[in-house]
Amino acid sequence: xxxxxxxxxxxxxxxxxxxxxxxxxxxxxxxxxxxxxxxxxxxxxxxxxxxxxxxxxxxxxxxxxxxxxxxxxxxxxxxxxxxxxxxxxxxxxxxxxxxxxxxxxxxxxxxxxxxxxxxxxxxxxxxxxxxxxxxxxxxxxxxxxxxxxxxxxxxxxxxxxxxxxxxxxxxxxxxxxxxxxxxxxxxxxxxxxxxxxxxxxxxxxxxxxxxxxxxxxxxxxxxxxxxxxxxxxxxxxxxxxxxxxxxxxxxxxxxxxxxxxxxxxxxxxxxxxxxxxxxxxxxxxxxxxx
Amino acid sequence: xxxxxxxxxxxxxxxxxxxxxxxxxxxxxxxxxxxxxxxxxxxxxxxxxxxxxxxxxxxxxxxxxxxxxxxxxxxxxxxxxxxxxxxxxxxxxxxxxxxxxxxxxxxxxxxxxxxxxxxxxxxxxxxxxxxxxxxxxxxxxxxxxxxxxxxxxxxxxxxxxxxxxxxxxxxxxxxxxxxxxxxxxxxxxxxxxxxxxxxxxxxxxxxxxxxxxxxxxxxxxxxxxxxxxxxxxxxxxxxxxxxxxxxxxxxxxxxxxxxxxxxxxxxxxxxxxxxxxxxxxxxxxxxxxxxxxxxxxxxxxxx
Numbered sequence: 001x002x003x004x005x006x007x008x009x010x011x012x013x014x015x016x017x018x019x020x021x022x023x024x025x026x027x028x029x030x031x032x033x034x035x036x037x038x039x040x041x042x043x044x045x046x047x048x049x050x051x052x053x054x055x056x057x058x059x060x061x062x063x064x065x066x067x068x069x070x071x072x073x074x075x076x077x078x079x080x081x082x083x084x085x086x087x088x089x090x091x092x093x094x095x096x097x098x099x100x101x102x103x104x105x106x107x108x109x110x111x112x113x114x115x116x117x118x119x120x121x122x123x124x125x126x127x128x129x130x131x132x133x134x135x136x137x138x139x140x141x142x143x144x145x146x147x148x149x150x151x152x153x154x155x156x157x158x159x160x161x162x163x164x165x166x167x168x169x170x171x172x173x174x175x176x177x178x179x180x181x182x183x184x185x186x187x188x189x190x191x192x193x194x195x196x197x198x199x200x201x202x203x204x205x206x207x208x209x210x211x212x213x214x215x216x217x218x219x220x221x222x223x224x225x226x227x228x229x230x231x232x233x234x235x236x237x238x239x240x241x242x243x244x245x246x247x248x249x250x251x252x253x254x255x256x257x258x259x260x261x262x263x264x265x266x267x268x269x270x271x272x273x274x275x276x277x278x279x280x281x282x283x284x285x286x287x288x289x290x
Numbered sequence: 291x292x293x294x295x296x297x298x299x300x301x302x303x304x305x306x307x308x309x310x311x312x313x314x315x316x317x318x319x320x321x322x323x324x325x326x327x328x329x330x331x332x333x334x335x336x337x338x339x340x341x342x343x344x345x346x347x348x349x350x351x352x353x354x355x356x357x358x359x360x361x362x363x364x365x366x367x368x369x370x371x372x373x374x375x376x377x378x379x380x381x382x383x384x385x386x387x388x389x390x391x392x393x394x395x396x397x398x399x400x401x402x403x404x405x406x407x408x409x410x411x412x413x414x415x416x417x418x419x420x421x422x423x424x425x426x427x428x429x430x431x432x433x434x435x436x437x438x439x440x441x442x443x444x445x446x447x448x449x450x451x452x453x454x455x456x457x458x459x460x461x462x463x464x465x466x467x468x469x470x471x472x473x474x475x476x477x478x479x480x481x482x483x484x485x486x487x488x489x490x491x492x493x494x495x496x497x498x499x500x501x502x503x504x505x506x507x508x509x510x511x512x513x514x515x516x517x518x519x520x521x522x523x524x525x526x527x528x529x530x531x532x533x534x535x536x537x538x539x540x541x542x543x544x545x546x547x548x549x550x551x552x553x554x555x556x557x558x559x560x561x562x563x564x565x566x567x568x569x570x571x572x573x574x575x576x577x578x579x580x581x582x583x584x585x586x587x588x589x590x591x592x593x
Contacts, residue, residue, distance in 0.1 A: 016485035023391035095312035112320030120513025212415025
């Protein structure tokens with residue numbers, strides 16, 4: 001009888017051991033996949049990264065030279081997107097978290113945000129084309145591209161800001177209101193300063209999201225090649241993600257420009273992941289402090 | 291505001307104005323969603339003067355540039371559904387198991403490393419993943435499986451799985467994390483092993499959250515553009531094998547929009563395809579929203 005019980009116990013232990021093994025293996029597969037991607041991009045891309053590559057425009061129908069216009073383009077587009085989306089996103093989050101009552105209106109607004117977050121990126125591109133480029137007559141321009149990307153990053157910023165606002169202790173608000181401050185004074189002087197680091201983290205995440213997107217700018221801002229750097233927000237522009245796509249699929253010499261493709265991809269992920277790491281580390285520090 | 295703060299009434303009015311302003315701004319998201327819907331339909335609907343809705347959705351042939359053109363997006367829809375289906379066979383187990391690992395079995399120090407991995411996976415730009423699939427995975431598949439092209443359904447599904455794992459994993463993890471500790475402790479106190487607790491208590495309790503995570507992950511996969519544009523192969527056929535090239539809806543839209551004559555039939559047909567795609571993701575997202583609200587995890591009493 002004792003033996004029997006032991007066997008059951010052993011079996012239960014064993015099944016736990018096996019299942020936990022599966023958990024570990026799946027987590028490891030993710031890590032390995034990420035490492036493989038990094039390995040190939042870094043191993044084949046780092047040699048392309050030279051001073052000329054970073055500071056020169058493409059030459060000889062994009063088979064030589066650098067990617068300076070693309071870097072500038074991506075910076076313009078993603079900064080523009082954040083400038084458009086941050087105020088609206090933060091204000092929306094303030095309403096949702098500080099003013100709104102639980103109810104139907106709130107439920108509908110949230111549903112709108114969730115669904116906006118789920119819209120496919122190519123649909124954003126078509127919307128940008130139909131609305132900003134054609135209907136508002138902005139043309140294919142930095143402005144149209146930045147606004148399209150802004151719409152796309154809006155849910156990211158709202159989400160991050162709400163999280164930051166939720167992390168502000170209720171006692172802060174109560175203390176401020178108890179001293180006779182109005183709701184807005186409380187928000188402006190107490191809640192927002194406390195939540196600011198969290199909101200900035202959200203802004204950084206939005207920035208990195210906007211920098212990496214391709215489909216939304218394909219029809220609204222990015223072009224194959226432009227010889228000059230942009231001089232106004234109504235200019236067309238080159239951008240890193242679109243440049244990778246163009247070189248890899250439609251360039252004149254797809255095989256011969258492989259090193260440029262790897263180099264561009266490496267620059268893009270260093271940019272995007274650098275921003276993300278910044279946000280992750282910053283957030284971890286904040287959590288430790290709280 | 292400082293000046294008027296001595297009179298309660300004007301102070302009240304200022305507060306009200308501020309409140310209303312914030313309310314109006316918070317409607318921006320839903321207004322944008324409405325604008326997206328309106329403009330997609332506005333530019334998409336004219337195609338139905340040329341073909342019927344039935345012929346458009348169930349038509350077998352997509353030859354938009356032929357004379358006369360064929361606008362049947364059935365192969366594109368099947369392309370989208372097949373890459374989404376195959377990718378979720380990979381991403382659901384990996385995503386959910388990783389979430390369980392993070393929430394239940396990993397030590398704090400390992401967690402500290404695995405969590406950023408998942409976050410970085412989510413942050414990788416889709417064009418980079420598409421590029422990777424094109425230059426590394428495609429030749430590899432072609433050699434190992436001895437198929438005519440490495441740019442096919444299987445490759446696209448692999449890359450899409452990589453992209454939807456973070457979504458599935460992080461939302462599932464939140465759901466697992468919010469299972470009340472009393473439930474877990476009660477089960478452990480009754481002598482259940484950790485795994486028995488997970489499979490009989492934690493998983494049933496967090497099922498609605500995990501389902502939401504899976505649906506959102508699939509919605510991400512069906513709408514993903516650059517990956518399917520670069521690695522799916524681009525043939526508008528109904529696939530018969532895992533290694534056939536396909537042309538999912540987003541790929542078709544992204545590839546052809548630049549060449550489609552402005553406001554011609556092809557242009558309208560692509561917008562109509564986007565409407566179909568949009569409706570698919572809307573359906574996924576509404577389903578996810580419905581499940582997460584209807585079966586909301588509130589506390590121990592919900593089990």
